[in-house]
Amino acid sequence: MNNDSSSRIATRLRDWIAGAGPGAKLPSTRSLVAEYQASPVTVQKALQTLTGQGLIESRPGVGTFVRAVRTARPSDYSWQTAALRSPQAPLPPASATMRGASNDAIAFHSGYPDRELLPERLVRAALIRAARGDAALSRPPAAGLPELQSWFAQELRASTPVGITPPNPSDVIVLPGSQSGLSSIFSALAGSGQPLVMESPTYWGAILAAAQAGVRVVPLPSGPDGPDPEDLARAFEETGARLFYAQPNYANPTGAQWAAGRGEQILDVVRKYGAFLVEDDWAHDFGISTTPVPVAAQDDSGHVIYLRSLTKSVSSAIRIAGVIARGPARERILADRAAESMYVSGLLQAAALDVVTQPGWQTHLRSLRHQLQSRRDLLVTSVRGHIPQAHLEHVPKGGLNLWLRLPDGTDLERLTLDCERAGVMIAAGTDWFPAEPAGAFIRLNYSGPNPGAFPEGARIIGQCMEQNMS
Structure with missing residues (x-):
């Protein structure tokens, strides 16, 4: 018996199906066994392959048929236009930083560190221990586990x-990531239609959260040393805003760290206008080369709403953050x-608590500082050597990103x-940018995978820049 393989039989049947009309009945299994001189098992494998490809369908007790190609009628969702009405505020699209990349791509776009920069051993062990403990089956307090509240406060x-009176654990609210915290803070402390002052450029997720909350964003220019306190005072005076969102340490996307004394100056302005700083x-x-000192450390009267995230430094799978707020502001955020x-x-x-309280956590952070420095320096050297058109205003002292200014007229989409x-x-x-961009910029993340490809990636960007300018 000439025992044809199932793949060869499937190929021949595929040719037969192409010439048959939808609904045509295939020969019986017995007939196919005889025609191809194959075993019933081999024929059945061929039919299973064609079924999986959607070419045929079996009808029990009747036979096997060429599957008819059904054109689905397009769904009509037009009724939702009237039901939903216009959105209160148009939401910006999801950031390009969230799009996926193939394994062989050189990825500078993402905002998350590569897994080799994470405390993987600590995370895996912590998840196993947590799954075996009471936390796997019990409901925690609304404000968070008391031990984790204490850690954030400490x-x-x-x-x-x-x-300065330090924060108490009861001032802490544990969040499922800082993004949800921003949404609650903007909704609870500003509210729809109210002004919110925001550094520009700033974190795109904060812009998204502000749009979702329906607040009116007031952009405030901010450079390598932070925003000008006089500009902030003017913004408060002109708009009546009482909320200012900022990133004093290693801002996303610029990597900027406020100059010494700038935090105290900004805090003086915030106090003068009876406002809040969302840090x-x-x-x-x-x-990397500096140690961040939060502005919130200088405040004990409830003017600073302090947000600290563990998502990027521990693991993106453990979305945990904490907000420290005092007075009625805390109660409003907790209610939201x-x-x-x-x-x-x-x-x-x-x-999360297990990871950050292990002795290995501090060892990991010391190693991380050196790894980020070598990655940052490699990318800076690569940019300066291969992208002469790009201007790097400053080398960040921490964070994950380089912020490059490109020549005016650069077609960023192209x-x-x-x-x-x-x-x-x-x-x-x-x-x-919460409003119109102040120029042509790109952000490059130096914490992504395969740092050995940084020079090649910069070379390709430089080539594409030349084409863009020609």
Whole structure:
């Protein structure tokens, strides 16, 4: 018996199906066994392959037929236009930093560190221990596990100078990531239609959260040393805003760290106008040549709403952050969080607490500082050697990103697409401006995978820049 393989039979049947009409009945299995001189098992494998490809369908007790190609009638969702009406505020699209990349791409666009920069061993062990403990089955308090509240409070307490009352654990609200915290803070403390002063450029997620909350963003220019306190005072005076969102340490996207004394100056302005500073300390664990000192450490009267995230430094799978707020502001934020999600997974809280209280956590942070420095310096050298058109205003002292100014007239959309076709993923700077961009910028993340490819990636960007300018 000439025992044809199932793949050969499937190929021949595919040719037969192409000439048959939809609904045509295939010969019986017995007939196919005889025709192809194959075993019933081999024929059945061929039929299973064609079924999996959607070419045929079996009708029990009747036979096997060529599957008819059904053209689905397009769904009509037009009724939703009238039901939903116009949105209160148009939401910006998801940032290009969230798009996926193939394994062989040189990825500068993402905002998350590569897994080799994470405390993987600590995380895996912590998740196992948390799954075996009570946190796997119990509901935590709405404000968070008391032990984790204490840890967040102690972290800020360590920077608090003598004479300033440090925060208490009860001032802390544990969040499922800082993004949800921003949404709650903007909704609870500003509210729809109210003004919110925001550094420009700034974190695109904060811009998104502001749009979702319906607040009116007031952009405030900010450079390598931070915003001008006089500009902030003018913005408060002219708009009546009482909320200012900022990243004093290693800002996303610029990497800027406020100059010495700038935090105290900004805090004086905030106090003068009876306002709040929302301090986003997302990069607290990513210092390279400096150690971040939160502005919140200088405040004990409730003017600073302090946000600290563990998502990027521990693991993106453990979305845990903490907000420290005092007085009625805390109660409003907690009420908003309760309406949004009731409480944060106790399992994730327990795992995060386990990681950051292990002796290996501090060892990891010391190693991380050196790894980030070598990556940053390699990318800076690569940019300066291969992208002469780009201007790097300052080398960041921490964080994860370089912020490059490109020549006026650069077509960022074309540049991004050209780089992607050449295997390099970059992020156009337009995502980080709450209003019109102040120029052509790109953000390059030096914490992504495969740092050995940084020089090649910069070379490709430089080539695409030349094409863009020609």
